[in-house]
Amino acid sequence: MASRVSARQRWRQLPAALALLAPSIVILGAFVVYPLVRAVVLGRQRCGVTGQSCRTVGWGQYGDVFVSQEFQNALWVTVRFALITVPLGLVLGVALAVLAHKPLSGIAVFRTIFSSTVATSVAVASLMWLFLLQPDVGVLANVGWLNELIPTLKRPGLLRDPATALWSVALSSVWAGLGFTFILVTAGLQGIPEDLHEAAAIDGATGSRRFWKITLPLLGPTLLFVVIVLTTRAFQAYGEVDLLTDGGPQPGDTTTTLTYLTYGRDSLIAGDDGLRSTSAVLLFLVLLALSMIQLRLIGRRVHYGSD
Amino acid sequence: MAAERAPRGARLVGRYTLLGIVAFVVLFPVYTTVIGALKPAGKLLQNPLIPDSFTLEVLRDAWTEGRLGRYLLNSAIVAIIVTLAQVVTSVLSGYAFSMLDYPGRGVLFVLFLSTMLVPLEATLVVNRRTIGDLGWLNSYQGLAIPFAATAFGTFLVRQAMLSLPGDLRDAARIDGAGHVAFLRHVAVPLVRPTLGALALFSFLSSWNQYLWPNLITTNQEMNTVQSGLRALRESALQSPNVVMAGTIIAAIPIVIALLVFQKALVRGLTAGAVKG
Numbered sequence: 001m002a003s004r005v006s007a008r009q010r011w012r013q014l015p016a017a018l019a020l021l022a023p024s025i026v027i028l029g030a031f032v033v034y035p036l037v038r039a040v041v042l043g044r045q046r047c048g049v050t051g052q053s054c055r056t057v058g059w060g061q062y063g064d065v066f067v068s069q070e071f072q073n074a075l076w077v078t079v080r081f082a083l084i085t086v087p088l089g090l091v092l093g094v095a096l097a098v099l100a101h102k103p104l105s106g107i108a109v110f111r112t113i114f115s116s117t118v119a120t121s122v123a124v125a126s127l128m129w130l131f132l133l134q135p136d137v138g139v140l141a142n143v144g145w146l147n148e149l150i151p152t153l154k155r156p157g158l159l160r161d162p163a164t165a166l167w168s169v170a171l172s173s174v175w176a177g178l179g180f181t182f183i184l185v186t187a188g189l190q191g192i193p194e195d196l197h198e199a200a201a202i203d204g205a206t207g208s209r210r211f212w213k214i215t216l217p218l219l220g221p222t223l224l225f226v227v228i229v230l231t232t233r234a235f236q237a238y239g240e241v242d243l244l245t246d247g248g249p250q251p252g253d254t255t256t257t258l259t260y261l262t263y264g265r266d267s268l269i270a271g272d273d274g275l276r277s278t279s280a281v282l283l284f285l286v287l288l289a290l291s292m293i294q295l296r297l298i299g300r301r302v303h304y305g306s307d
Numbered sequence: 308m309a310a311e312r313a314p315r316g317a318r319l320v321g322r323y324t325l326l327g328i329v330a331f332v333v334l335f336p337v338y339t340t341v342i343g344a345l346k347p348a349g350k351l352l353q354n355p356l357i358p359d360s361f362t363l364e365v366l367r368d369a370w371t372e373g374r375l376g377r378y379l380l381n382s383a384i385v386a387i388i389v390t391l392a393q394v395v396t397s398v399l400s401g402y403a404f405s406m407l408d409y410p411g412r413g414v415l416f417v418l419f420l421s422t423m424l425v426p427l428e429a430t431l432v433v434n435r436r437t438i439g440d441l442g443w444l445n446s447y448q449g450l451a452i453p454f455a456a457t458a459f460g461t462f463l464v465r466q467a468m469l470s471l472p473g474d475l476r477d478a479a480r481i482d483g484a485g486h487v488a489f490l491r492h493v494a495v496p497l498v499r500p501t502l503g504a505l506a507l508f509s510f511l512s513s514w515n516q517y518l519w520p521n522l523i524t525t526n527q528e529m530n531t532v533q534s535g536l537r538a539l540r541e542s543a544l545q546s547p548n549v550v551m552a553g554t555i556i557a558a559i560p561i562v563i564a565l566l567v568f569q570k571a572l573v574r575g576l577t578a579g580a581v582k583g
Contacts, residue, residue, distance in 0.1 A: 013409040016486055020403040021415070023396045027456035032422045035433035042433065099329060104322065113330045116337075118572075119562045121515040123536040127554040128336040130543065131343060137547040139339045139355040175336065183573055236428055239517040239533075243540060259428050263518060276432045284429035291424055 036284070043281045045274035054274055065278045070268055073253055074261040075286070077166065081257060082234035084170040085177070089230050090223065092174065093181025098211070100182075101189045111186065118179030122239030125176035130244055133158045133168055159245050162254045169255050173240050177233065181226055188222030189215070228294045235287055238263060258283045344369075344552035351548045369539075369552035377528065378535035379560065382514055385450045385531060389513035390506050392455035397505060398498075400456070401464025402490055406476050416465075419458045428518070435522050445526040454513060460505050467501035468494060507571055514561065532557045 044061055047054040065071050096114045100107060117125065135141045135157025147154050152161055158168045192215060200210050216223075238259040241247055246266045247256035253268075261267050262279040269275040331338075343351055347362045370376050404416050434453055443449030471494065479489045495502070520534035530538055539553045565572060 010409050013407045014411075017403045017407045017409045017412070020399040020407075020486070024400040024419070024456040024461060027396065027452070028419070028422050028458065030437070031434055031453040032425050032430060035430035035437070036425050038433045039429065096329065096333075099326065102322065104319075104326075107326075110326050110330055112566075112569075113333060116562070117333070119565045120558055121533055121561070122517050123533045124554050124558045125336075127536055127540065127550065128340045130540070131547060131551055131554075132336055132339060134543070134547075137352065137544060139343070142352045142355045175333075178333065187573065236426060238428075242517075242521075243537065259518075262428065263431065263522065273432055273436065280429050280432050284426060287426045287429075288424060 036281075039277040039281050039284075042274055042277035045277075047272050047274040057274070061274075061278050062282065065275065066282055070253070070256075070261065071258075071279065071282065074256050074258045077253070077255060078235055078237075078257045080166060081170055081173075081237060081255075082231055084167065085173050085234045085237075086227060086230045088170070089174045089177050089181055090226055092178060093185050093226065094219075094223070096178065096182045097185035097189055098215075101186065111182075114182045115179040115186075117176055118183060120176055120179075122176060123243060126172055126240045126243035129168075129172035129175070129240075130159075133244075135160065156249075160249045162249055162252055165245055165249055165254045169240050169244050172244060173234070173237060176240070177230060181230070184222055184226055185219065188219045191222075192218045224297060228297075231290065231294070232287075235290060258286065340551050340554055343548050344555045346548060348546065348548055365548045365552045366556065368546075369549050369556055373539055373549055373553045374527065374530070374535065375532070375553050375556045378530050378532045379556070381447075381450075381529060381535075382531040382533070383560075384447055385520075386510045386513040388447065388451040389454045390510045392451070393457060393460050393509040394502055394506055396456035397460030397464045398490065398495060398502070400461040401468055402486070402494060404461065404465040405468035406489075406494065407486075419461055422458045423462075431519060431522055434519075438523050444523050445529040447529075449523050450516075450520055450529075450531065451513070453519070454509075454516075457509075460509065463501055463505050464498060467498040471497055503571065504574065507568060511561070 042054070044058055045054040045056050046061075100111050100114055120128070131137065132139050133141075133153075135154050138153075138157070140146055141153045141157065152158060152164065158164045196214050196218075197210055200214055205213070236259055237257055241255050241257055241260045242264060245255045247253055247260045247264050248266070249255075253261075256264065256267065258279070261269065262276050262283060264270065269279065339355065342358050343355065344365055345358065345361050345363070347360055347364065350360050353359075400419070404412065404419075438444060438449045438453070441449070443452070475493060475497075476489065479493055484492070514531075515533065516531070517533045517537075520531040521537055524530050524534050527535075527538060536550075536553060536557055539550050543550050
């Protein structure tokens with residue numbers, strides 16, 4: 001198409017194109033590009049609680065915040081949160097999908113149940129888990145025999161014990177993401193040609209051998225995609241922390257992730273738009289590094305596949 | 308579909324038992340919340356696992372005192388504005404990146420795509436100030452306008468339009484159709500499936516927004532469902548079953564919507580994964 005259009009005709013299309021692009025350019029410019037640039041500038045400043053009266057500290061603030069104990073803690077909490085939720089979410093999602101990948105009557109009902117958590121928003125899922133785990137009014141803490149079995153349920157409560165708080169928040173997050181993973185892996189399983197399994201079965205390969213040698217390798221691209229989505233989600237997790245623990249238990253900010261440090265009500269830097277911008281920009285850099293790694297992984301796989 | 312033959316006899320019973328147990332575990336948090344929402348206030352903490360008493364009063368309290376009705380309405384209004392706006396802006400820019408040819412198109416497109424690398428979380432501190440300066444705190448436009456256009460939507464529509472035959476545009480031009488007429492009568496009807504997927508996706512992501520409504524809503528009347536649940540949590544200790552009921556009410560519309568749109572949703576979610 002392009003080759004048939006002369007240079008003059010191309011210039012003549014420019015005004016129409018800009019008019020069509022204008023709405024998107026205005027929105028993306030005002031709410032994506034400008035805030036990023038502005039945040040980089042604001043990140044050199046400290047501000048009063050009112051959000052006004054900012055004074056410039058300088059670029060050194062980025063380094064100071066990065067090496068600060070609070071930021072390092074949040075970064076480490078976020079990494080641990082990802083190291084729990086991504087493998088657990090992946091394994092459970094694959095297990096559910098394999099379990100439901102059988103020609104049984106009524107299997108559609110189980111598939112709907114297994115994918116159902118995709119309907120819960122982070123707030124809905126987190127509140128359900130809050131009432132499961134909360135030590136005073138929570139369900140588990142008020143079941144007598146369970147309570148005797150696991151005393152931590154009541155005192156201090158899984159969400160208030162520094163040893164279990166992050167795991168509890170992570171479990172809620174895994175549960176909320178399970179439906180999504182299940183749907184993706186199920187679709188991946190359905191894309192694997194049936195005759196591969198039949199041929200392997202005729203050659204005497206057992207069920208578990210077929211799973212490791214055929215199913216899992218062919219699921220590779222799907223699993224890579226799931227890992228990328230789950231990792232990105234883990235690094236942006238906010239609602240489950242905000243609703244379940246408020247970044248605590250304190251002292252220690254045991255569940256203060258990078259997003260909670262930046263935006264949480266109980267965060268140390270809440271109210272200082274300067275420091276919050278510093279933290280937001282550093283969060284952006286962390287996520288950018290993560291995206292670069294992910295793009296490389298995808299690129300390598302595509303290259304490998306086309307050989 | 309599956310290679311393995313259907314199991315029989317004892318193995319069949321074992322298989323269903325396993326499926327049943329797993330289904331129960333997956334639904335357990337939903338089960339306990341529903342039980343709690345249907346119990347009268349005083350009975351919540353006795354036998355929390357067993358539905359031994361029943362009332363609809365708590366659900367009614369959540370709807371009126373907990374303002375869930377108002378929050379649902381706000382969420383619906385915001386999500387509809389965002390969805391309509393995203394479809395329109397994506398069609399316009401997707402068209403400009405596929406059907407038109409002009410100097411700088413490639414550079415502009417790369418710039419568009421690069422905005423996808425900027426996470427929401429990096430922009431919201433400044434966006435909250437912008438919305439404050441515009442006087443849009445506690446308003447529908449404040450909740451919706453920052454999400455009225457996305458590079459993702461532009462990309463989706465562009466891809467769909469690139470797959471249309473190039474002769475279409477030429478034929479339409481010979482017939483004297485301008486850009487708007489061509490868009491309305493030819494291009495948009497042909498990419499309708501893509502627009503449906505985009506609409507579903509943008510509606511759900513707007514409905515599920517948590518951080519943004521929490522940042523710019525201080526007036527209870529303007530809470531969306533998600534920030535409303537955050538506000539409701541403050542009374543978790545005094546009236547836990549009202550909060551449980553609120554959680555159930557908040558979940559119901561999306562459960563219904565997903566049951567209706569199940570096929571479309573699966574298609575939309577898996578498009579990226581399978582084609583990779």
